[in-house]
Amino acid sequence: MTVSRDTQTTPAAPTWGARLPGVVRDAVDAVTGPDTSLDATARQVLHARVERWYPDLAEGLSTLYGEPAASQALAPLLATAARAYVERDPGLRRLDLTRSLAPGWLQEPGRIGYAAYTERFAGSLRGVEERISYLRELGVTYLHLMPLLTPRPGDSDGGYAVADHTTVSPALGTMQDLAHLTEALRRAGISLAVDVVLNHVAREHEWARRARAGEERYRRYFHIFPDRTEPDQYEATLPDLGPASAPGSFTWDEQAAGWVWTTFNPFQWDLNWRNPEVMDEYARTVLDLANRGVEVLRLDGLPFTIKRKGTDCQGEPEVHAVTQVLKALTRVACPAVALEVDADAVPTELIQYLGQGRYTGKAADLAPHNPLMVQIWSMLASRNVRLASQALRSLPAEPPAATWVTYLRSHDDIVWSVRDEDAEAAGLNGYWHRVFLSDWYQGLYPMSDARGLVYQHSPSTGESRIAGTAASLIGLEAAAEALAGVADETPAWREEELRTWYEQRLHALRLAYAVVYGWGGLPVLWSGDELGQLNDPNWDTEPGHEHDCRWAGRPVLSAAAVAQRHDAGTLAGRVFEELAHLGRVRASLPQLGAEVRTQVAPVDDDGVLVTFRDHPRGSFVGVYNVTGQWRSLPAARLAEYGVLGAVDVLTDTVPSGSTTLEGAGDGLVPVPPYAAWWLVRSTD
Numbered sequence: 001m002t003v004s005r006d007t008q009t010t011p012a013a014p015t016w017g018a019r020l021p022g023v024v025r026d027a028v029d030a031v032t033g034p035d036t037s038l039d040a041t042a043r044q045v046l047h048a049r050v051e052r053w054y055p056d057l058a059e060g061l062s063t064l065y066g067e068p069a070a071s072q073a074l075a076p077l078l079a080t081a082a083r084a085y086v087e088r089d090p091g092l093r094r095l096d097l098t099r100s101l102a103p104g105w106l107q108e109p110g111r112i113g114y115a116a117y118t119e120r121f122a123g124s125l126r127g128v129e130e131r132i133s134y135l136r137e138l139g140v141t142y143l144h145l146m147p148l149l150t151p152r153p154g155d156s157d158g159g160y161a162v163a164d165h166t167t168v169s170p171a172l173g174t175m176q177d178l179a180h181l182t183e184a185l186r187r188a189g190i191s192l193a194v195d196v197v198l199n200h201v202a203r204e205h206e207w208a209r210r211a212r213a214g215e216e217r218y219r220r221y222f223h224i225f226p227d228r229t230e231p232d233q234y235e236a237t238l239p240d241l242g243p244a245s246a247p248g249s250f251t252w253d254e255q256a257a258g259w260v261w262t263t264f265n266p267f268q269w270d271l272n273w274r275n276p277e278v279m280d281e282y283a284r285t286v287l288d289l290a291n292r293g294v295e296v297l298r299l300d301g302l303p304f305t306i307k308r309k310g311t312d313c314q315g316e317p318e319v320h321a322v323t324q325v326l327k328a329l330t331r332v333a334c335p336a337v338a339l340e341v342d343a344d345a346v347p348t349e350l351i352q353y354l355g356q357g358r359y360t361g362k363a364a365d366l367a368p369h370n371p372l373m374v375q376i377w378s379m380l381a382s383r384n385v386r387l388a389s390q391a392l393r394s395l396p397a398e399p400p401a402a403t404w405v406t407y408l409r410s411h412d413d414i415v416w417s418v419r420d421e422d423a424e425a426a427g428l429n430g431y432w433h434r435v436f437l438s439d440w441y442q443g444l445y446p447m448s449d450a451r452g453l454v455y456q457h458s459p460s461t462g463e464s465r466i467a468g469t470a471a472s473l474i475g476l477e478a479a480a481e482a483l484a485g486v487a488d489e490t491p492a493w494r495e496e497e498l499r500t501w502y503e504q505r506l507h508a509l510r511l512a513y514a515v516v517y518g519w520g521g522l523p524v525l526w527s528g529d530e531l532g533q534l535n536d537p538n539w540d541t542e543p544g545h546e547h548d549c550r551w552a553g554r555p556v557l558s559a560a561a562v563a564q565r566h567d568a569g570t571l572a573g574r575v576f577e578e579l580a581h582l583g584r585v586r587a588s589l590p591q592l593g594a595e596v597r598t599q600v601a602p603v604d605d606d607g608v609l610v611t612f613r614d615h616p617r618g619s620f621v622g623v624y625n626v627t628g629q630w631r632s633l634p635a636a637r638l639a640e641y642g643v644l645g646a647v648d649v650l651t652d653t654v655p656s657g658s659t660t661l662e663g664a665g666d667g668l669v670p671v672p673p674y675a676a677w678w679l680v681r682s683t684d
Contacts, residue, residue: 182293
């Protein structure tokens, strides 16, 4: 039978989101209707994203809140994401497309980071723009500015006690300044990372003020108890994170007429993440920052967000559902944005924040490699690599879609998170090794030249957390002081001895950063360390800093040192050029792309750490002598990894004795004190 052309009809286009609940589809359509600026293509892109990420959003909400609360939260949250998509700048939408086509953008070896407090780095957000060229000299493509949102007056825990999520701290600028800065950074190829503090807000925040005023809705944003019954039940298993400055996890508030959960400080009120309204509030904050051009959102305090009796209330399974929900919302509205988690977890648990099991592909894109930092400092103090080898080899593999942030230190103190099991396997006692590290880095241990400060000491465990700049912790402060004391009557041999000590400390610093840059992931420098700045001796004279010695390790960037950065005769010039060189070499090596995992070789010499990366473009082997003496490495080990006779790309030379299996005549390759080799064999 023939059908007349005149009687044929075009099939109706299928309704988008046919598998979504009608209320969800209607909520999105109400935001993206014909009276918006969206054209048909842009609307289809949004619809496709909603359909793709709806299941993750629904699953995460169900895990957090159960039914019917999860279903009731879906439509409002997707409407918020759709509204953010509609309001997104065309330039940022183009970035979304670019990043969608290159999902591994954070894993490229050219990604190098820098972290700073805005006011200490450049004074203000506008001042940061003036230092973009300075950052580019270091190869920086990722800039983490510490908390920017308006904090409480006075002591604000370094800005982590946020009093207003809608404004930038007036001392730094405005939201308009933030958008202006992100645009300038984007033109220079730098992605801005900003903290979003999830676990708590300042007591002065509007939500807390309204809770204290008796508004029941806002009281439900927090954990407020009428008496000590439940707080005592929780504290039976809670660790005391601030035994010196803020003992206990609960604070009585007279206006609130209750005990408020305050994990970190009495002025920081923990939020109740079992309340969907808290998620709704944070979704707005996250998407607003994304639309200001922020490209990485650092989720601070995430491990503490879920509370459960009988546990330490850290890293409960549902914390990953919080990330899952925020990731789904950003993928709908602004997929160029990455999520970074701040997690000071024990090494074996840390990997979960990058996604394992049901959270694979649904968790953070970046997580701090705290175990690597701890083990670098441990190797340098003990002059032994066995514990580091054991601890780093025992870590489970990170998922291919996510990667580590590697660093020698951060703005915070160092917690000696050495597992007892790893220490025992390396022939050590975990407790006593942690005490040793605490003593070494505050300069108490015989032969230690470190100049760290004790941030928190736990009387119950005897362990201490340590703060300080990289240069002071590694011994450059002590060596520089000794050299400065050289007088005319100082014997020549003694002066030479002091200069050798100083040079060794510089070489140790170079080695430490070579490990950080050569691990893969995204290496991040802390502001001032690139110039070898020492501890700020006047840290306690600034208002609000008097009781927090971490500020010693957060010095104002020295204008004099910045001016010396190209002078090879100065400490600033030597450290700056070494780090700039590491960055240039790293960016040239596809072998350091984070899609390949770093492996730790078996220990052949207690003083030499060997790492290996098996990349399709060739082999990369890192050789690191963590001692001040000559050590050795079997030539057979280099042959095993395919780099016998390979060039050390850091010096553009072939190490002596590394070209044959006979090595230097006995099958061993001599490794100089504090040597750091990057041996590369390319398949190109």
